[in-house]
Amino acid sequence: xxxxxxxxxxxxxxxxxxxxxxxxxxxxxxxxxxxxxxxxxxxxxxxxxxxxxxxxxxxxxxxxxxxxxxxxxxxxxxxxxxxxxxxxxxxxxxxxxxxxxxxxxxxxxxxxxxxxxxxxxxxxxxxxxxxxxxxxxxxxxxxxxxxxxxxxxxxxxxxxxxxxxxxxxxxxxxxxxxxxxxxxxxxxxxxxxxxxxxxxxxxxxxxxxxxxxxxxxxxxxxxxxxxxxxxxxxxxxxxxxxxxxxxxxxxxxxxxxxx
Amino acid sequence: xxxxxxxxxxxxxxxxxxxxxxxxxxxxxxxxxxxxxxxxxxxxxxxxxxxxxxxxxxxxxxxxxxxxxxxxxxxxxxxxxxxxxxxxxxxxxxxxxxxxxxxxxxxxxxxxxxxxxxxxxxxxxxxxxxxxxxxxxxxxxxxxxxxxxxxxxxxxxxxxxxxxxxxxxxxxxxxxxxxxxxxxxxxxxxxxxxxxxxxxxxxxxxxxxxxxxxxxxxxxxxxxxxxxxxxxxxxxxxxxxxxxxxxxxxxxxxxxxxx
Numbered sequence: 001x002x003x004x005x006x007x008x009x010x011x012x013x014x015x016x017x018x019x020x021x022x023x024x025x026x027x028x029x030x031x032x033x034x035x036x037x038x039x040x041x042x043x044x045x046x047x048x049x050x051x052x053x054x055x056x057x058x059x060x061x062x063x064x065x066x067x068x069x070x071x072x073x074x075x076x077x078x079x080x081x082x083x084x085x086x087x088x089x090x091x092x093x094x095x096x097x098x099x100x101x102x103x104x105x106x107x108x109x110x111x112x113x114x115x116x117x118x119x120x121x122x123x124x125x126x127x128x129x130x131x132x133x134x135x136x137x138x139x140x141x142x143x144x145x146x147x148x149x150x151x152x153x154x155x156x157x158x159x160x161x162x163x164x165x166x167x168x169x170x171x172x173x174x175x176x177x178x179x180x181x182x183x184x185x186x187x188x189x190x191x192x193x194x195x196x197x198x199x200x201x202x203x204x205x206x207x208x209x210x211x212x213x214x215x216x217x218x219x220x221x222x223x224x225x226x227x228x229x230x231x232x233x234x235x236x237x238x239x240x241x242x243x244x245x246x247x248x249x250x251x252x253x254x255x256x257x258x259x
Numbered sequence: 260x261x262x263x264x265x266x267x268x269x270x271x272x273x274x275x276x277x278x279x280x281x282x283x284x285x286x287x288x289x290x291x292x293x294x295x296x297x298x299x300x301x302x303x304x305x306x307x308x309x310x311x312x313x314x315x316x317x318x319x320x321x322x323x324x325x326x327x328x329x330x331x332x333x334x335x336x337x338x339x340x341x342x343x344x345x346x347x348x349x350x351x352x353x354x355x356x357x358x359x360x361x362x363x364x365x366x367x368x369x370x371x372x373x374x375x376x377x378x379x380x381x382x383x384x385x386x387x388x389x390x391x392x393x394x395x396x397x398x399x400x401x402x403x404x405x406x407x408x409x410x411x412x413x414x415x416x417x418x419x420x421x422x423x424x425x426x427x428x429x430x431x432x433x434x435x436x437x438x439x440x441x442x443x444x445x446x447x448x449x450x451x452x453x454x455x456x457x458x459x460x461x462x463x464x465x466x467x468x469x470x471x472x473x474x475x476x477x478x479x480x481x482x483x484x485x486x487x488x489x490x491x492x493x494x495x496x497x498x499x500x501x502x503x504x505x506x507x508x509x510x511x512x513x514x515x516x517x518x
Contacts, residue, residue, distance in 0.1 A: 023427075024428050025428055029427060074357075074515065077359060079358065080515050093359075095357050095358055104281055106285045107281060107284060111280075115274075115281060119274055119358055121270070123273045124273055
């Protein structure tokens, strides 16, 4: 029996083709098309990305801004399609949305749990069963009937995290999100993440905190200008990346002296 | 393509349900007046137009009220749905940029929640019907068909507006400006009889003319619309829905780059 990996990318490339000047209205479009043709700019957000993540692993993705990290996450979450290459993600993917982007502030906590749950593909009956556990995990029993606009941002994040883990996905996407709530709540989240991985769940973790990457991830991917710069052992990749960042900093500080 | 979209909609029916419920709760929950506000506007308009037409054109007050309200409430359904739907992709961009959600669901949920509003808006009309001496006729059984026509037409227009508004934001403003003259070009506030013969052709090029006729005649005259009118209404609404759907699906993979 061949085991299927939860995430498989084969030669995946994404190209953005956007107008050089952002045309946002019909008026501009008409004026510009009369004056001459509209120039498009092409750039490769991702180039020849190939990797597999085995079940139960946590992959850390690092790289500077604009390196293609969020494009990669969008591909895996099926939000975007690649130009070339193939992606296989057979399981359910649950992305953590920062500050509960799937929530509506006019609705109560309870209504939001059902709404966000249905966004993640949980139907009403399943949610009825999970509801108590979600409220319990988020520690929001006394506030669950209050409208979300009365919540603090920490409370919203806790609720969001609780719904995502209740969905019981095969793959979880954590985008700079380990700082949910206070220390006690963070420890609870981390304990849950550990259990999730033991049960064979896969996690993609994007962070600028190399410390967190080192602490949690089995494997790391360093993206640079849309390409895979390094892939493999977390310590090694992070080490290379740190060296690279330092060389950038020293080059920048050296610059004024040269002039 | 179409089959997949339908299966997906069934898969996400709980989300559709929750989105409709959200629209309605946000609209009606926070104020008891919410419901009455939505009645107040047509009521005021009815008074104004009744005064105008009964004094200037010596039109019977009783029948004018029914004539006006039936057309106006249907028009309101169409106008409000399309206006709210026109920016529904832009509004929900932050969401479907992170999580895979079938995009037609946003358009359809807007139209469905406005259908509920239409049902509410028809209550005063049906209360007035016997009071103003019109009574109920068997022809009212045709109304579900007439509503189905308008719903198809509305979804089609909403598909086109919401999809193109992603690329050109000013489509929304242009439509807002366009919708008012469109209403006055449709015989809603004035009787068809006062339209001069030479403008009749112009009137008949307006798809909303047929849709309003199909809805209004069973209520106002207690008779079924002409066979020809029904055929044209069916043709116009199905064609608009199909074209809207094709435009929407053609563009939907690129929404994520632009919102």
